[in-house]
Amino acid sequence: MDLIKRKGKLRSNATPYFFVAPAIILLIILMLVPIVMVIWYSFFDKVVVTKNSNFVGFANYVKVFQDDVFWTSVWNTTYYTIISVVFHLLLGLVFALMLNSDLIPSALRNIMRLLFILPWVLTVTIVAIVWRLLLSPDGIINYVLMGANIISEKYAWFSEIDLAMPALIFVNIWSGYPYYMVTLLAGLQGISKDYYEAATLDGCNGWQKFWYITLPQLKPILLSTSMLDIILTMRVFALVWTVTGGGPGTSTEVMGTYIYKDAFSRLDFARASTSSVIILILSMIISYFYIRLQKAKEE
Amino acid sequence: MIKSIARRRKVATTLLMIGLLIGLIYSIFPFLWMISTSLKPNNEVFAIPQTLIPKEPTLDAYDTIFHSSTRMRYFANSIIVSLVVTALTLVISIFAGYAFSRFEFRGKKLMNMFIINTQAIPPIALMIPYFSMIVMMNLHDTLWALILTYLVFTLPYGVLMMTGYFNTINKALDEAVMVDGGSSMTILWRILVPISLPGIVATAVYTFILSWNEYLYALTLTQSQSMRTVPVGIQLLIGEHFYVWNEMMAMSFLxxxxxxxxxxxxxxxxxxxxxxxxxxx
Known part of the structure; x- marks a missing residue:
């Protein structure tokens, strides 16, 4: 009797472990192990390509920090991220406010919303190739801008040092604003109508209502969406790699392309691992704040 | 007074409509242009005047793609990888979500924190160790390389999503089944899973889209044409023949x-x- 009871208890104790095991084991093997590996690599030379690599201490870190291109890529990534995030937010907010208005019938609003989200579902490499066509020297955008006398010559948007980065950011803004639009729309629908009615009775105009009711109510969503967007936008690789490859020169080099080139063009896996560790630490710091923010919101 | 309010509403509605129209053109014009270009003969792509409606519409570009086994292979690979990743993510997430939602056990908090924090890891940081692990495991240039690595980025979301969903379901239901002699498997598959279908669909959709769109690992962990997925395959078209825009747009649309x-x-x-x-x- 006692034995059966104990066996039963043992089984019920083991049950949850049985259920979480596949997820945890997979994530340990494919997450913890590679993180340890990449940190390990960053302290050795000639890793991955040869078997006999030597411990070099912080030499790889010194090499990375002394490389101007690394700092260029850090600056470009920061610039790309900040401008993208600001415009994602502005466009997303404007579209969300327009789509939330009850001046237009809700059926129309639903169709509009469906179409406005489209850029977000497209594969990055498809976004890249479509915009390469649109912004090519003979492309439709040059054609329209010249027709409207806004520009006087054809621009090769992605191949000119001064234009490549702004053009990439422009494309990224296009593909990223729907995320804000959707979360802000959900936020707007959550604001009680009572606030607006009370404000109308007090004689507030539309702008005042937006400034004193809408914006403060959206603040938590704006904050967490922007934080998440910063984290995700910093990861940029596919768009830059497939449109400009980091060029012309190093004008669009971002951290992702910098690491990729170190590894697969120069086969310097040790230095690439070192930059990976640096990115990893940076991301962890930003994510720490994001998770803390989310926690604070839950409490 | 009432008249002026009505007029102001009309003005506001007109302005709003104009704003929405501009927004609409901005958001869908690239799509329309992609489809339009895919239906043009290649010598019409940059022909002046440039028109949205093709002057001589043709399905040639699509025809070429459908008759190219390499290109069809990209689609097959993408579909296989995305479906397998979605199926595995669902099963593993449902299991883990059940444990997190219904049991108290030692290490639960730690595991939960671990899963949440894995989302902070940028994919590029794992590229090099994955490359060497996948080579060591003899999986380089196979679809398994992609399936395994994609799971790392779909599982955390899946587990959190399923845990959240199961948490909303009343535990009294489980207990009722338990009293009737049902096992945990019965509770999970007969009670929780059917009720959580919306959460499961949301997870599946997210996972599928993520896998379908993935680029970095598809680029680095596969090598031969026959193992490439759509996002990488489309880029290879540029390298092959830079000027076949109609075909590249057809491929993008497909x-x-x-x-x-x-x-x-x-x-x-x-x-x-x-x-x-x-x-x-």
Whole structure:
């Protein structure tokens, strides 16, 4: 009797472990192990390509920090991220406010919303190739801008040092604003109508209502969406790699392309691992704040 | 007074409509141009005047793609990888979500923190160790390399999503089944899973789209034409013949179709997945 009871208890104790095991084991093997590996690599030379690599201490870190291109890529990534995030937010907010208005019938609003989200579902490499066509020297955008006398010559948007980065950011803004639009729309629908009615009775105009009711109510969503967007936008690789490859020169080099080139063009896996560790630490710091923010919101 | 309010409403509505129209052109014009170009003969792509409606519409570009076994292979690979990743993610996430939602056990908090924190890891940071691990495991240039690595980025979301969903279901239901002599498997598959179908669909949609769109690992962990997925394959077209824009646009359109279909039919779930991270319900 006692034995059966104990066996039963043992089984019920083991049950949850049985259920979480596949997820945890997979994530340990494919997450913890590679993180340890990449940190390990960053302290050795000639890793991955040869078997006999030597411990070099912080030499790889010194090499990375002394490389101007690394700092260029850090600056470009920061610039790309900040401008993208600001415009994602502005466009997303404007579209969300327009789509939330009850001046237009809700059926129309639903169709509009469906179409406005489209850029977000497209594969990055498809976004890249479509915009390469649109912004090519003979492309439709040059054609329209010249027709409207806004520009006087054809621009090769992605191949000119001064234009490549702004053009990439422009494309990224296009593909990223729907995320804000959707979360802000959900936020707007959550604001009680009572606030607006009370404000109308007090004689507030539309702008005042937006400034004193809408914006403060959206603040938590704006904050967490922007934080998440910063984290995700910093990861940029596919768009830059497939449109400009980091060029012309190093004008669009971002951290992702910098690491990729170190590894697969120069086969310097040790230095690439070192930059990976640096990115990893940076991301962890930003994510720490994001998770803390989310926690604070839950409490 | 009433008249002036009505007039102001009219003005506001007109302005709003203009704003929406501009927004609409901005958001869907690239799509329309992609489809339009895919239906033009290649010598018409940059022909002046440039028109949205093809002057001599043709399906030649699509014909070439459908008759190219390499290109069809990209689609097959993408579909296989995305479906397998989605299926595995669902099963593993449902199991883990059940444990997190219904049991108290030692290490639960730690495991939960671990899963949440894995989302902070940028994919590029794992590229090099994955490359060497996958080579060591003899999986380089196989679809398994992609399936395994994609799971790392779909599982955390899946587990958190399923845990959240199961948490909303009353535990009294489980107990009723338990009293009737049902096992945990019965509770999970007969009670929790059917009720959580919306959460499961949302997870599946998210996972599928993520896998379909992935680029970095598809680029680095596969090598031969026959193992490439759509996102990488489309880029290879540029290298091959830079000027065949109609074909590249046709390929882009075909490559977007699975995601577009999912989006049109599961819009609610896509939107739910997008807002899950930011909006507190």
């Amino acid at each position: 490559g977007s179709i699975p995601v577009l279909i999912i989006y049109l039919f599961c819009q609610k779930y896509v939107v739910a997945g997008m807002t899950a991270g930011s909006v507190k319900s």
